[in-house]
Amino acid sequence: MKRKSMTVGSRGALRSVALLATVGLVLAGCSSSDTASETEAEATATQSETTEAAAEEEVDTSPIKVGVLTDLTGAFGIVGQSNQAVAQFTIDEINANGGILGRPVELVIVDSASDPAVGAQVASKLVNEDQVDVVIGGVASNMREAIKDIIATRGNTPYIWPASYEGNECTPNVWNVGAVPNQQVDPVVNRLLAEGKKTFFLTGNDYLYPRSVLAQVRKVVEAGGGEVVGEEYVPLDITDTSTLVSKVLASNADVLFEIIVLPATAPFIQGVVDGGFEGEIVGTLFDEAINGIIGTQADGLLGIQDYFATIDDTFSRDKVAEFAAAYPDEAGLFSATFNAPAWYRGLYLWKTAVEAAGTTDAAEVEKTMDSASYDALIGGPASMVPGTRHAQLTMYLGQMNADGSVTIIESLGSVVPEQCG
């Protein structure tokens, strides 16, 4: 036994050295290709430095690299697939119209696999290996938290966060182009209070986003003379919502404000509606994509988004029709909750900022992006509010219908985000 393990041991040593050599070779292979691209980059850098003063008309035609980081696989895979299609659609459109600063734009797409640890890895690849000029992406807030330092702080690269979220993201180089709680909450709550609906029941899943949004709801309700008669949080992966449904029904509240995410959304709403709840039901996650899942009980739900398919805006309708023709598989998923309008908006706002700066340099874009503004966007014009890192958005109050469509009750116009002030 002992002799045998001895031979295995020393052979193991030999074997390990041989295997290590192989790994070394693989690594060397990787690095040599990197060296090539790096020296190339250095060469262009020195070249541009020397020629800058002499010949200003000499145009840089190397492609601008846009890093797309989204969850192509895993729990949010369906959202990521939609995000990727929207990014591709937007960049194709930008390239067809002459690119940015006369340079073509190319996408570098990576999969964060719905796992922040993977996201951190691929974010580092985008910034350090591909050396992209900007990164856009992330589906859930935990992804943003994991990647923002790697991209924006350690990597000094602009990062566009294209999702409605809980707010308070004020890191330099990070640009928030989705809606924040006050944009999705204040108009609808104030409207309901004005209609004489004073008692509110708040419920959501137990994580940061619902808690932050519902805190904003409570603030507005109490400031407007209303009363919160119940506040309940349930685990993220809850499927049996019957207890929660009975609490809501027993409260007899005038308004139910809910942020219950999939897969429990449908059973919860169905339970409340079928149980005879008479008040209004409001949420930040209602739109065409979610209505289809809820079914006929979606009839009458209220939601505020930065885009609905039925908004009275021919530009948006034409663009979405173009998208549907180009990506028939993703056509039904061009929706606010899938962040589709925010991706389109984020890329165009960044394009505007780069054109204003005349360069993709992060420090220059940091200045121009601060007040970037663009009108021809899906869902309506948007502009960054200087000093806040957040976007002023055109918001719509919609009422869901039994067939999944949305009736626009009110165009709320441009709503200012209350952030990073």
Add this chain to the structure above:
Amino acid sequence: MVIKGRNAAAIAIIVAIAAASPFIFIFGNDYITGTLTRILILGLLVLSVELAWGQTGMFTLGQAVFFGVGAYSAAVVAKDYGITDVIAILSVAGFAGLIIGLLIGAFLFTGRRVSELYVALFTLALAYAAQRLATSWSAIGAANGIPGIPFPTLFGLKLDSGPILFYLALVVFAIFFFICLWVVNSQFGLTMNAIRDDEERAEFFGYRRQTIQVLVFTGTAGLAAVGGGLFAITEGFVSPSLLGIALSTSAVLWVVLGGKGTFLGPLLALAILQILDRRMQDAFPQFWPIAIGGLLLITIVFLPKGIMSIPQVLRERKSQRVLRHSAPIREDIQ
């Protein structure tokens, strides 16, 4: 003699990595450096699974729980208490892992004899529960985890660049790698193997099976937690997935692919998969996870002892061809 052979291999590895690293820093970039750092850190998790399962027969499907406990305690200490000294942080992380490991190990192994399957299911459930807890506990960031963990310091010096963090990980890895080798080659290691091979017989010989199992389980928890602490301070963030089922089973996968019962095989499998993984995942996002699953199946069926047994299998196949032996190959290996 045995110790010398194995230690020579270990020293060869560490020296080779250290010698190769300057070239990587010169020709590579922070992404490559970061990937290598991550391999060393996950290497500690792999070592802990190998010690618990490969050497002692405790099939743990929840080792990431301790990795995560280490990561979260390091994150809290560094961010909320402002302690950035790397030795202090890793001590806290390791100690947290030891305590949790001792509690769970004592509950699991004392007073009864448990089957390998029972341990697997228990630890799997533990990983699920731990991830759920972290996802909904708002004091530790709930689903968002803890981002923006400051860079570590050593004697007041800030360790804030990729290569420096790499060397930090290399030193920590080397220390624990040698400790693992020392333990396995000691009398205690032989006892661990005896329990793995036949619990009942080991008990008949008078070994305190329960005590040894609890000790090893606790030790591996501490080891995984040090890895987690290192992860937190080098990557700068922690999230609930660090203590979940996915990472736990990945660690087991690396051990299976590499060859249970060896240290080098699992570490090599980890390194190869980590280097391949990101490139393949981006090139074939839909196909790659299936390919990994297929690879695992093929390995279990044709190479039950992992990639480390490839030379052995080839050798035996050759000798069989010479002898025109008709017995199936795998009987010979056993």
